[in-house]
Amino acid sequence: MPVVTAPPDGPLVRRFRLALRAPTQTDHTADLDRLLRGLAALGLGEVQAPLCVVAALPKILRAAGFAVRATVALAPVPTLLRVEPADVPTRCLGLAVDLGSTNIVGALIDLETGEALGERSVLNPQVEHGEDILARTHLCLQPGSLERLQALAVQAINEIAAALVRAAGLALEEICCVCVAGNTTMAHFLFGLDPFHLCRAPYVPVANRFPVARAAELNIGIHPLAPVLVLPNVGSYVGGDALAGVLVSGMDTAERVSLLVDIGTNAEIVVGNREFLLVGAGSAGPGLEGGVVRHGMRAAPGAIERITIAPRTGLPSFAVIGGGAPRGICGSGLIDLMAGLFTAGLVDERGKFVLPSPSPRVAVRGDLPCFIVAEAAQTALGEEILFSQADLDNLMLSKAAMYTMLTVMTEAAGIAFDELDRFFIAGAFGAYVAADKAVTIGMVPDIPLERYRLLGNSSLEGARRVLLSSAALGRIETIGSRMTYIEMNESREFMNAFMAARFLPHTDASLFPNVRARRARG
């Protein structure tokens, strides 16, 4: 039975220099046994040696004069990945992957120095089979669809890996480890596991802790033996991406209670500290990501990401991702827009356009009151970029759902919003949101703005940390095991709270004293 000496904290894949003695007339030790003995002397315990590595040993050992460098993966069990002459100038690389349902992002890391060697993002090619992850899940009822979705996820990772090593002047074979953070469904797609029961009561994943696969098993075109580690889930609705967020926030080790929200189509909310961790997940609808808004779009070049509305004139000014003429509005822009319309008095507390409007940009299009964000001549579309009452109604539902979930979660923890030490906003979307604007529309609570922390892509960062630290992997697993899941969206209290939140900022304006003060000034 293997005896594994716990190594000091460090990367999941490590390299060791070994100056072995050459065989002599009195030392016939076999090549592999000699190498493994050298590794054992470094405290590595039992190391598995795949046949393809063993077969190459005799030539490499002798060519190198028995001075070699061994690459060893520590997960799932210590395994030899490569043996090469000690002086070959290769690197030992890791690929961190944020496997998002919309975007897939990869970061290349030197596992020995921790150096960041580049980052790439591609649109998840699965989108062609459904923007919505639930649509893709249902698609898997058709034979061959799961395999297709799996192949597309792998294809995206392969594209990212190839682009990253090309840009860094390195080789794909030098990537010796992959760590993936994604939601539960995306992880199932990547591993070709049937998502059927993920969205049907009692919502049981095929796996919460995933097996560690080898790159070749998944057709990932890097070192064939490289372990592919997917961060564990807590359940159908709380994935490794959420656990990564907690890791990156550090809330799981803090004395005071914090809240973390990952805003997207599905919002995941964690409340807790080093003593407890409650997690809940619910649908805020696609509104906040721009999915149901006529001119909504992803945060990509051409998206309006920042909007202000001049209080006196009611005229907008905006910033476009990548500069140039706008094509639509992304999530952070929509929150800015709602906040601006409300603060400027163009929209009332019920979320309805004030008519007749003091702004020349409010007009009727197709029977609906609309705000003209950009004139046709200004846009890349050749038509106006509009924000209609229907769009506003959708966003009101989304922001109300979000605030309600935050309320339910903090109440479950028995804590008031203003007792929160930190309020972390995670996720690709969360990287761009302006906390003050989100407060203004009552999407998030009216607490001192300095308590808000934007974590950026905490999935990617969590995956990067796990690549560099076996302790971080252990901490992720501990976080997962400590989490208590809170059901939402079902109780009468939830519905009552939801109705109350469908105002700007809220029916109970005393909950948003600073918003009231700002609007009074406006």
Next chain:
Amino acid sequence: MPVVTAPPDGPLVRRFRLALRAPTQTDHTADLDRLLRGLAALGLGEVQAPLCVVAALPKILRAAGFAVRATVALAPVPTLLRVEPADVPTRCLGLAVDLGSTNIVGALIDLETGEALGERSVLNPQVEHGEDILARTHLCLQPGSLERLQALAVQAINEIAAALVRAAGLALEEICCVCVAGNTTMAHFLFGLDPFHLCRAPYVPVANRFPVARAAELNIGIHPLAPVLVLPNVGSYVGGDALAGVLVSGMDTAERVSLLVDIGTNAEIVVGNREFLLVGAGSAGPGLEGGVVRHGMRAAPGAIERITIAPRTGLPSFAVIGGGAPRGICGSGLIDLMAGLFTAGLVDERGKFVLPSPSPRVAVRGDLPCFIVAEAAQTALGEEILFSQADLDNLMLSKAAMYTMLTVMTEAAGIAFDELDRFFIAGAFGAYVAADKAVTIGMVPDIPLERYRLLGNSSLEGARRVLLSSAALGRIETIGSRMTYIEMNESREFMNAFMAARFLPHTDASLFPNVRARRARG
């Protein structure tokens, strides 16, 4: 890091029945986590779950009402091989293989009951690339040859496996484990490891402890995840077959000292007890296997395996394997023949035919005195089966080499032949040899015949025991680590002893008192 509870002794692959609870509204445990928790409750610790097994879980668990049987391989690390409904009438089979350079023998075993389900032997198809294993080793200098030899070994194992399951009415997929015992070179061929350094100073194998491969890695057509375990070597000249012999003999646990010899082209000799184990290996030439004798042949149908020569008439009588007309003489027949010729006084102490001969069967053929073992009309060849002075000279060298090695080994252990508690003769050849005849020609020492034990195919038996017992595998590894290798064939003492042994039975007749007595009676 994996924590493995040492399981009680048992087979390398085991099945466990699990009556799992179905998921409920309050128990969303993932399918894999649920299964692994069930296995952990049985004391199995961390079990690796290959993706292909995980992917099949959701359907199987639900079809079986969560009452399943899990097949787990314990080596090299606990790994899930299969999950199936608890009531499916499959078996959990193991294949023991004696990977001989001439014959490859397989035995099918029910790992749960220990039941023997059949045995098959095929000629090693590598023979077409050289009868002699050294010739095959040299062939590996040519590109592609090692791959070809590997494929042939695998082909033979596949043929055996297919024939065995067909005869037993079972399925190849039910074979969940393979254990192979062979010499060091054959093990290298099977794993595609370069044998180049095995026969060149300082005689270093690529591996002594082999990695545990998966059947699919080696293209062995059974359960693709089945572990393929090859018994470890001690060095270039002492293979897993020799360790298996020691295991089967039990000499490694006995208080009194015994000797084990595996007679073949290469003879391996082990002397020892529970306190020490010396091992030596040397070439006895192909004589004893019939390789250089004109009418020598393998122990196969048509081979004369037993011969007696009537003392008065000098006429032979013989037994043929499979009955019918003879085609040649196998090793045990050759030893009988030499002993018979000597005892009947047709051959003198120097190993020369006595001329003129008292037997009508001694004649001159091609200028050489010959014994006509069978008349032309009696044989399947349509010609006489002869045993010439040249054949006799070759056998004299082989038997002298054997006796000399036995002498060197016992002297190295500081023990006299008559102090040996048991004298084990192993190997396929060893199964048929008549100990009294081998004593008569001075090939083995003149000790009480009841101390001789024929072990039969102890490689196959050792492999079978390892399949059924993880403790046996541990014992094999302990035997290997305890062995001290003794160099032979190099010293002046060796040459002197060798010269003295080139008589019948020996120049020092006092070493063979019983032979002297028998011959005097004859």
